[in-house]
Amino acid sequence: MNDYFIEIYPNCSYFSFYRNIKIENWDKTFLQVVNRLKTFPSKSRRGYIINPIIGPDPITGSSRMKCGTATKLLLETICLTGLLDMYHSEENIQPSDLMRCYNIVNKAVYKVKQELCRIVEKAGQCLRSGGNIYYIGDDSLAIMGLIDASECPPTYGATLDDVRGFVANGYKTLQNVEGDLSHLGEHFRISHDNFCTDISPTDRDILIAINCDIPPAISTKCTKNGCRMMLITFKKVEGKDFTHPLYIEDPTTEIDELIGPETRKIASQMFREIAVKCCLNAISTGAHILKGKVYRNIMIDVKVSNNKLFHRAVGILEKLGQMSKTKAMDYLLRSIYNTDEVSEAMNSRPITQHIAAATELEKVVPVALVAAVTNTSIADAKVALSKHSVIRTAIVQALKNIS
Incomplete structure (x- = not known):
């Protein structure tokens, strides 16, 4: 070391x-x-x-x-x-003083848990109906939205459109080393202007503003198409545009007692970021649970996009399918390579190659699980899954074969 x-x-x-x-x-x-x-x-x-x-x-x-x-x-x-x-x-x-401040902020979020639950419920309805969740904001709080959205595809097998984040002035606000990356594709277009030109919100979608005013062009677009607008804010607001405003009161008095007003002013944005992160994590997690992406507290549609998730996928098949690790690996590779017989050449490939082949695929783990527990082909497993709009329902049905 x-x-x-x-x-x-x-x-x-x-x-x-x-x-x-x-x-x-x-x-x-x-x-x-x-x-x-x-x-x-x-x-x-x-x-x-x-x-x-x-x-x-x-x-x-x-x-x-x-x-x-x-x-x-x-x-x-x-x-x-x-x-x-x-x-x-x-x-x-002292470091302990700052940690106590974060704990105070966390308690401030828990005070509005009922309001947060209502947003989670609406977010779940949104995803179940095939709608999209959009986060929008002006500053680093919006970056919390970008991060939360980026975690949904590998965690829940979500599409890149299911949850998206947008920030005022795009990459100028992000201040990334590479600069403007919007030329790389539609999902790299993250500014408010990009939202106006690229997104056509519907009445199935929801837009969550993060402590900001929604630009008139976006607000008009959402109102016209029936897209519901919600708000996470640290200041009391009045208005009929937001169906579910979530007001988190800054615990300034308690924090000032620990670190003083000057330090609190320096750290205030960090504290707000943690509060927003807690809310957005709850919204996206709860929404995907309500959509049926979780069974017995297991992420059954995890995206096989890195080493950790590859081995997690094998473990999910082992546990839910009550099968050996060898069999779980075999069916995972069958699903990845869309075959009913894994060749020796496929088996000998390094895990990085399996991951590269699986990253762009959908429902790799559910297909493997259904095929294994029903003793059917990969093609038949895909047909079985296609008959259910909710993956969890298909999994429950398939697992009856081993119960």
Whole structure:
């Protein structure tokens, strides 16, 4: 280990769940790295394992809700504490103070859980009816929407249109190193202007404004076509345009008592980002559960788009299909390569090639599961799935063969 770096691992599962599987182009498995971290003395400061276990991660096994949030909290707390220590050392702000502030913000979100539940319900109705969810905003809060939308395809097998995010001035606000990427395709077009030219909202869709006024051109378009407009805001608003305004009150008094008003002003956008992230994660997760993308708390339509999700797909087939790992792998490859007989050449390919072949495909795991438990061909499994608008219903029907 390089002495200039410290390993920090936000742990989302019990240690027994970790895979001792070779990672291509690396000389260690994930389990080996975690075991090495466990050997460090608690005061060595060479590495840390953050192992909260309790949190939203058990809901559909979606690590974005806990480890993603934990990573953001860690980075912001580390960086802000360092900057304050360097330029405002008289404030004597401790990392624990900032963590308590985040906890206060979290409680502020929970105070509006009933209003949030109503938006989740509408979002689920939207996806079930074939509609789309659009996030729109002006600043870094809108970037939370872009991130949430980007997580839906790999997590739930969603299309790139199911949940999309748009931000004022597009890539100028994003400030990414590569600059404007809108020329790469329609799903790289993320500005408000792009929404106006590219999107034709319908009465099945919903638009969620994130602490911003909706541009008149977009508002007019949505109103004309019956698209419902909702709002997540940190300021009280009055108006009939929003069907479900969600007002989160900034807990300024409580935060000021911990870190003072000046530091609170510096960190206020970070706190709001966490609040928005919690809301959007709840909306997109709940919507996909209501759409039928989850069965027995398992993401049954996970997109096989990386190494972690490839092995997760195998595990889902093992667990739900009550089959061996070898059989689960075989049926996963059958589904990926659209064949009823996996050749030796296919079997010997590295996992990266399997992932490359699977990434653009839909319903890889459901097809594999239905084919395995009903002992049918891949083609027949696809036909069986096509007869059900809700994937969970098709899975329940297929699993009756092994119950």
